[in-house]
Amino acid sequence: MMEITWLNQMVSEPYYLFHFLAFFSYIPVRCSAAQVLSPQFSSHLLHREIQAVITFSLLTVVKMVKEETWEAFIADTLFYAKIFLFGIAMIMDYHLAFWYMLVFSVMYIFTQQPPYQSLGTSNHLTPLQLETLLSDGNTSRFWLVEFRALSSSTCVNTSRFFPELSITYSNKNLSFGIVDLGLFPNAAEKFGISLGSSDKLPTFILFESGVEITRFPELDFVAKAFNPPISKKLLCRHFELDRHLLDYINGK
Template sequence: MEGKTKHSLTFSWLNALTTEPFYLLHFLLFFSYLAFRQSASPSLSPDFSSRLLRREVQAVLAFFVFVAVKLVRDETWEAFTDNILLFAKVLLVGLASLLDYHVAFCYLAGFLGHSHHLTPLQLESVLAEANTSRFWLVTFSCPWSSRCRHASQSFADLSTIYSNQSLSFGVVDLGLFPTAADIFSIPLGVGTGQLPTYILFDNAVEIARFPDLENEYRFFSPVITKRQLCKHFDLDRRLVEYASSK
């Protein structure tokens, strides 16, 4: 049974890598380090190159140890992938900072996502303006909610991959602006299962929401995953349609 679980995790990860833009683009981003490393090699001193190589070997070994630990724990493939991607990002930024902190900053900025932190008035303004994105995917969250904190990285990751001229990402802090909850019909009770709430707007009109207002989960809500959000809001299809229109 354990072997079947590991095989299933591996197959699911490879399938996602080749079929879903989020994972494919992350793979290409990690691969870009090799190109950057190769281009910088001629300007590195032998002593620095030797020390850098040791750090790279240590990073690779640490990565495989981390992967092995996560495999033993028999996590779902989504949790497994999210964990190894996060660990790989930390290692990538660390190695890049040894070569050039400018490049490390670029990686870090990309990993932090491209979402806009908005007040309710700013949100209403960008939704009404004709020169902004047609689609806005906005998350409404509270800092005191552990579920919101856990889901925030997933939203940042999605914004990194799927942001374009047609689709923008926004964040509204209901802790700072509780009136937004009334405006967009978001219950703030602990047992409502409505935090965080994600709303997709098309030309200022709400066309999709997650979770639904008639959410069946109350005091216990399942973990929100990137795959759930991608599927619910058709992010892959929207990205393909945007790319094909160019």
């Protein structure tokens, strides 16, 4: 079932389809080049290709262990694959390398990695719907809201966290919502989010009875090299989701 899902995405998503075609194109190019290259150069090129494959495989294994989401793993893997393909193409012929650079640039401009599709138990909200829910005393006491813009690679890479957290922690007292600032950019200023700063997205805000009580990242947050990446564990700790769940269970 998983294989069928990936095949469907490969065909239907331009991001995956164009990457597959770009990488696959190296095979006929390599076969054609083998007929005109000298035996010495072909042996040298084959040696470099083997080195590239081994190094790429090691990096892929490391990323598979370190990355928490498939979206981030795929993005990093494709990035490394493009670097190695460009390097091998440069050894073969610099014209081919620049052709690949042009192809990758066009894909970057016109295609976008699709985010995680499932919503879990979270709700897609417009800013007006969110304001209505926050002001309505009959809804959940707590609302944890993710403000995202899917033009941001960080938002795509972390798009799996929020739905999975909602499945575990949503209850009658705590609800989860998602606001797409790519569709509603004017709402960013109202909630104190800077769209011009990539380190501010995604932003997660916890509301209690319609009033913001905490957010991540904080308003005075400064992006640094040693800041921990967004993870489910970090969000659980910051918003004390385990405590909220225990309070709900004990209060039944």
